[in-house]
Amino acid sequence: MTSQTSTVPQGDLRTEVMTLNMGPQHPSTHGVLQVVLKLDGEVVIDLEPEIGYLHRGKEKHAEHMTYQQWFAMTDRLDYLSPLQNEICYAMAVEQLCGIEVPEKAQATRVVLAECMRLTAHLIYYACVALEIGAVTPYFLAFREREDLFDLLDELTGLRTNQEFVRFGGVKAEIPADLARRLKEWADRFPSCVDEYELLITGNRIWYDRARNIGVLNTAQALALGLTGPNLRATGCAHDLRKAEPYCGYEKYDFEIPVGTVGDVYDRYLVRMEEMRQSARIISQALAAMPAGEHIARDYRHVLPPKDRVYRSMEELIYQFKIVTDMRPPRGEVYQAIEAGKGELGMYVISDGGPRPYRVHVRAPSFANMIALKPICVGRLISDVVPIVGSIDFVMGECDR
Amino acid sequence: MVLVKDRKLSFGERCYVKSIVAGLLYTFSNLFKRKVTRCYPEQKLAPGPSFHGVPVLVKDADGHPKCVACGLCEYVCPSRAIRIVATETERPIERMPKTFEINMLRCIECGYCEEACPEEAIVMSQQYELVASSRGEMRWDLNRLLTAEAALGPRLGYIRKTFHRFQADPRAEGTARAVPGKGGTGAGKPGASQASALARYRDGY
């Protein structure tokens, strides 16, 4: 709490506008977001998100790293769904180079992307409930998230920031045993969502604090550039997985949940249903995993098989060439995927050299941040916390 | 295709009663379910072969590093954790690292070094507990990095399974047999004849 700025006379009594700093260490701000609130009593009259605390210059780094190396940076954008960032970046560069991705790699990517959507939404569920004072959901969500991470750990070798996607496919195929256990987990998961909903959805405290709070209509959401669950909560059924299917999403049977009002409660309902649908997709993709290679046979952009590298000069040269000097042709690509938080876009420009000329990340968290001011102004300060939670952003992606 | 989600509270829910009863019942039922937490320092994790621990160097049977100091891992490392100074050696590999240093404070354990290595010389170990009392101790030098091949067996098996992709490919058999000998000296020898290699590339391996 800092300063008093101006006075608003009202008859004999007068109120003063108070400036309140929420964050950057406030637990409800998901990382390091500072929200500067101007309050008249309990009513928010102005609001300014101060972002940039987590700015690490990822886009600048891209201009000084090889295409392959920047994978490690994409993981650290939205660190709650690292594989989705990797997939988006890989797809952008694949389009630039003209790499055909085998069907098995695409199905594996779908499984991984949906797992990431689940972990991201689980964190959302855990945090949004915690912020209004419900502690139990936090532990429940982390229980399932840890189970999923154990499985992903077994596949990729790392719990988070997996570095598993490669140009032309993925690093390894999902072993049969692991696929079976992952499918079992995905089949079991919808019942876990029922448990989550049991605790919160019909709870009147949560209902009263979320229903008709932070309402946005579709036209506003579109103009503000909101995408993903925040847009769908307003009733607009826009989902890139259906609108422009990538990675073979058109083969899977799933539904797009939409809301009716566009408030905090609708954003919650949409995400809970999305979790069920994601589990369905994982299950379908694992059941119908195509045979074949998990990575493209493309000698210009994909590292040659190691057994050849050890024995043959040509493969050894290609190994060196691809690691140090993979050059996509001159051009530009804007590749978008439906990430957990909205449309994640990667705008990659190549000048024909071994390093990207420019990489721009259209971060959904950054775009969602713009909605904070229009929906919070005029509301009570106690509503700001559920609204901030319901918008759902990750500061690593927002600040880049 | 589109699922409209909406919900009104029932009478029981509006009276708070239903959710309180359901919540308490759920909480108590969890007393009798399996425990999901692990007591970490007492119960160690058992990492599988795919696990990325800290990267280490493989020591061959004579106690020398397999590394030929080609610098590929140094180049590919996104966090620039590796520093190599190369020197010449009388052994058949001709080059070896004079110093090889990995700064474990910078290392992000992504495994790109392992994937780029043309000699199976740097691999991810299963060690995940990194403790030191100073920054200097976190710079691992050659002696500390060298690990016997036997201790890295599961990981080496995993690498061979994952990256030796076309072992089962019948087309690979011919060339593999045409060039006898193991990989250790691969850098110095020309492989299969150029014509057959080019033909292979033309149809993408």
Place this chain on the structure above:
Amino acid sequence: MSAAREAAVQRLHDLAVAAGGAPLPAANDGLTALSVPREGLLGLLASLRDDPQLGFRLFLDVTAVDWSGSEPRFEVVYHVYSLDLRMRVRVKTRCSERDLHVPSIVTVYPGAEYFEREVFDMFGIAFDGHPDLRRILMPEEYEHHPLRKDFPREGIEPEKVYRLRGGPMMPRPPGAEAIPGAGSTTP
């Protein structure tokens, strides 16, 4: 659908020409790309949004590219999306280093506000008519524009901020001398 799309592409080309610009050759991603001088930008984007045949109502992205060495040096790139046509369009406008400003599109797409602030922060391109053009990611006192090609990767230590040896960065108190070279090396 494809007939509607083809008609839309034709309409986009006509609009770009009417705004004084030109259609650009398709890039690797096959997006329809238009180039427009900055004077015609606002009008073009407004008609993209309001044209009943197009309806590019979903705002996506604003960014810039520094084509260092060529003239005009900076290129501002806009991406918008049409829900009806399910297609994206890319609009580009160039501006020179000596005359570094483009019109702000906040009146057409309010969502562009923070994106334009980011471009201003990273490239120093001013947006005319922006309601609140300040830095967004870098500290407000910072003097440089990090995503320009002449900005070094390791960064430039800000002059108005100094670092006590081993301590945190903090704003320099008035009258205090900057420590030469303090904190400028990375470990």
